[in-house]
Amino acid sequence: MKNQKFFDSLCSKESILQTIIDESKDIGYYSLPEQEINHIQSFADKNSKKNIVVIGIGGSSLGAAAVYDFLRYKKSFDKELFFCESTDPVLLNSTFSKIDLNDSLFIIVSKSGSTIETISIFKYILSLVPLNKEQFIIVSDDGSSLHQLAMKNSLPFFEIPSNVGGRFSVLSSVGLLPLALIGVDIKALLNGAKAIKESFFSQGQAYEDIVCKASFYASNIAKYNINCLFSYSEAFRSFNDWYIQLWGESLGKRQLHSYLNVGLTPIGLIGPTDQHSFLQLIVEGKRDKSVTFIKVKDFDTHMKIPDITIEFLEKLDFINGVDFSDLINKQADSIIESLRNKHDIPLDIIEVDKIDEFAIGELFYYFELLTSVVAKMIDVNAYDQPGVEEGKKILRGFFN
């Protein structure tokens, strides 16, 4: 992948490498690209159930969903993957009506082991399918309630390393297990991440890109408090959701050494659809947004606009014979050029080579590193989420 930035002159390259090296000794996601995955792959290779049902919410599902939605337009999988995350009755009803439960593998994913949405749905499934070691798999922290349940009932258990947080867990068993089960090349996914890791820690291009952007975001946090990810393909829709959780939940915090609430607000956009929605606000609205475009260099699809003239619409014949993938990339370029002409909208372009496992592995690790570096620069702990605890306590109180 390639990252072009149009605000280089505005950003300094603070020396933050040692700080990140120090942090990487305690924070687990940094070392996930090198992990041993044979046990995951061999478990996946033995499975014969047709439906893979992930029961998990937030960090327990967004990463796997991002990869699945990225690849599903290009690749045909021999298994079906479902996500049950919400307690929303309309959604549960509709999801379960589509699944043959007897031909399903249920992966219960919860870092704490006691996420209320996950356990509610787990109970619902247990009213239909008795707990058995052929159909239920637990992915959780070592020692959690779910881990104990797995041991007692000999359920397959995959550990989430305790120093890997939910939103940084896509490259752990949380993401790898369901993805391996449907036939995703998880080795290539890790290799993509590894490429960015090596480039960053050797102070190569990824270091240059990430530190430049992070220092711009951090030093302009009061003015540009919104960061848009404008992804030019439907394939990125769930990746955008993954980015929103990562960015919002990691950076929206009280500062460690102040009483101040700080944060950067993520927005996920899909091109060209959102040219007809959010774009006007970027072009003419308040100058409070940076924009990162994501483009695909080679869509590897060949679908041309036919050479047909429609009467009264001859003026649009200039698109005749153009490949749809050229059109979408030119649409991205035209918007980029029009925003650059404004001179006060910070923007950069990330281009991935193809829609494949390696590419999304790169993107995951790139955005995780970017998040970690920005967090250091704005003095917040990227890895906790204390703000969501109060709501859980209040909910518990409603049932007393």
Add this chain to the structure above:
Amino acid sequence: MKNQKFFDSLCSKESILQTIIDESKDIGYYSLPEQEINHIQSFADKNSKKNIVVIGIGGSSLGAAAVYDFLRYKKSFDKELFFCESTDPVLLNSTFSKIDLNDSLFIIVSKSGSTIETISIFKYILSLVPLNKEQFIIVSDDGSSLHQLAMKNSLPFFEIPSNVGGRFSVLSSVGLLPLALIGVDIKALLNGAKAIKESFFSQGQAYEDIVCKASFYASNIAKYNINCLFSYSEAFRSFNDWYIQLWGESLGKRQLHSYLNVGLTPIGLIGPTDQHSFLQLIVEGKRDKSVTFIKVKDFDTHMKIPDITIEFLEKLDFINGVDFSDLINKQADSIIESLRNKHDIPLDIIEVDKIDEFAIGELFYYFELLTSVVAKMIDVNAYDQPGVEEGKKILRGFFN
């Protein structure tokens, strides 16, 4: 519907009624609730094609999609509805592989009549299905290129009133025609809108709610530049997208009487899913966001969490026997209470009675009026989108 606000003391009730009454003489959306719809309904009643395929982008599809996604969990339709909006080749490929083109009705929706995405896809379809008056319908402005094409070929034509803008057009033939074709009760949809209209113009509760909120948003535009819509049901996912276009594209503008770029940034969230993503940023991040919760009073589904105790998870038995719809509403209430405890996050709650046509009709008109009133208060033209023109010109230039 009911709208509870928790910042009443902070907002004034400017007298803006006369300004809106004056505007409603020129701007067409205001009078859509009273329009004649017999020609739409009788056309729909005669159709026998199984697939309804809407070719349109932005305001030409978001409104119908919002209604369809809202109702589809509750209602079974006898027709299939598809939306083709993007030039994204991966998406087009996947959509067309699912549709039996011979059993399809294609609705070409473009206000200008020359939207590049829409015409590209139209051409693509024409390479597979010849233009014929049994399968192609045009929805466009009177006198547009598409209107001329319809007349020349005797295609059914439905007019978009020229003073109804794309993002305010859901209650015109743009939304009503595809919705009537799949069996949505479009009369009830308009009645919901009418209820809000009457309450607003008679200075009833809707006037009170809308003017109070609008004046708060306008007078705090520099501090609270982000407005989150936190909707507690998956049924609202496409409604959120509709809101994002309406809010962003209408309010992100240069002021009419200044050189300043102003705007309010819309965010769409779905509960409880986004409690595990964006919520942390609202609770502990920078105080730059207001939050509007949308709740459903009666989901009219009955799906209980079974009375099952899971060993090691006995502490979660308090949810046993609870209906999922009670749980989701209590989850919303717990988050609302935790945000109210912060005292510096402006929030309000909209509660609709049910998931039905009347309810979403109310919501459309409520948010349209809110947008119009805020636009007046921040001195922008809610009904144009000049910022998106430059990109279109640049794109055209790429093909010379």
